[in-house]
Amino acid sequence: MNKAKIAPSLLAADFGNLQRDVEMVNQSEADWHHIDVMDGLFVPNISYGMPVIKSIAKHATKPLDVHLMIVDPDRYIKTFADLGATILTVHYEACTHLHRTIQAIKDAGMKAGVALNPHTNVNLLKNVIKDIDLVLIMSVNPGFGGQSFIENSYEKITDAKELIKMNDSKALVEVDGGVTAKNAKALIKAGADVLVAGSFIFKSEAPLNTIKDLKTATDKWSIFEL
Numbered sequence: 705m706n707k708a709k710i711a712p713s714l715l716a717a718d719f720g721n722l723q724r725d726v727e728m729v730n731q732s733e734a735d736w737h738h739i740d741v742m743d744g745l746f747v748p749n750i751s752y753g754m755p756v757i758k759s760i761a762k763h764a765t766k767p768l769d770v771h772l773m774i775v776d777p778d779r780y781i782k783t784f785a786d787l788g789a790t791i792l793t794v795h796y797e798a799c800t801h802l803h804r805t806i807q808a809i810k811d812a813g814m815k816a817g818v819a820l821n822p823h824t825n826v827n828l829l830k831n832v833i834k835d836i837d838l839v840l841i842m843s844v845n846p847g848f849g850g851q852s853f854i855e856n857s858y859e860k861i862t863d864a865k866e867l868i869k870m871n872d873s874k875a876l877v878e879v880d881g882g883v884t885a886k887n888a889k890a891l892i893k894a895g896a897d898v899l900v901a902g903s904f905i906f907k908s909e910a911p912l913n914t915i916k917d918l919k920t921a922t923d924k925w926s927i928f929e930l
């Protein structure tokens with residue numbers, strides 16, 4: 705059975721009601737809390753800093769899937785381990801010594817993920833694919849929620865799956881940006897194991913039902929089309 709995980713991106717939450725939105729995810733059928741950390745340097749936007757992230761962590765009951773869009777992420781590995789992050793994902797483009805960074809994340813007790821910008825070739829991960837737990841395919845240019853899905857991401861997901869298989873790696877493939885119920889099935893069919901969705905969930909009228917719909921869409925595919 706091919707069941708995809710759903711990771712709502714809190715970037716699209718109502719920051720005035722952040723606790724309410726974190727608790728909505730707790731009660732939903734979602735699997736992880738996706739936390740986007742942006743520094744205004746690696747990406748043009750700044751999301752939220754440690755006090756807000758600490759508050760999210762305090763109320764969250766599901767694994768914390770932290771997506772770092774910051775330069776020199778090594779500086780914050782211990783901070784996120786102390787915070788209780790389950791998965792810490794760094795950008796390939798932001799790491800000079802990616803192998804060392806991956807080892808440091810694992811040594812700190814977290815799962816290690818590597819994210820790729822839309823222009824970055826999946827095969828650049830060949831020499832670390834066995835060491836990592838997650839490949840994050842960015843299906844928009846990182847920095848903002850609410851952007852349109854980039855169509856060649858399907859091919860990148862398939863490439864990532866192939867690289868994982870060829871190298872006997874256990875890494876999951878996560879896709880992030882412009883995910884909706886419309887493209888969810890096709891993304892899973894292409895090889896995605898985890899779907900991140902921000903605007904589609906939090907800007908909907910009934911986020912709890914939207915998460916349920918996403919989960920159902922992905923399950924149905926596995927039952928009827930595998």
Ligand SMILES: O=C(CO)[C@@H](O)[C@H](O)COP(=O)(O)O
Binds near residue numbers: 740847881902903
């Ligand atoms: O990492 C990012 C953006 O850089 C994402 O996690 C977005 O927050 C996804 O938002 P939507 O495209 O689903 O609105």
Ligand SMILES: [Fe+2]
Binds near residue numbers: 771880
């Ligand atoms: Fe993200």
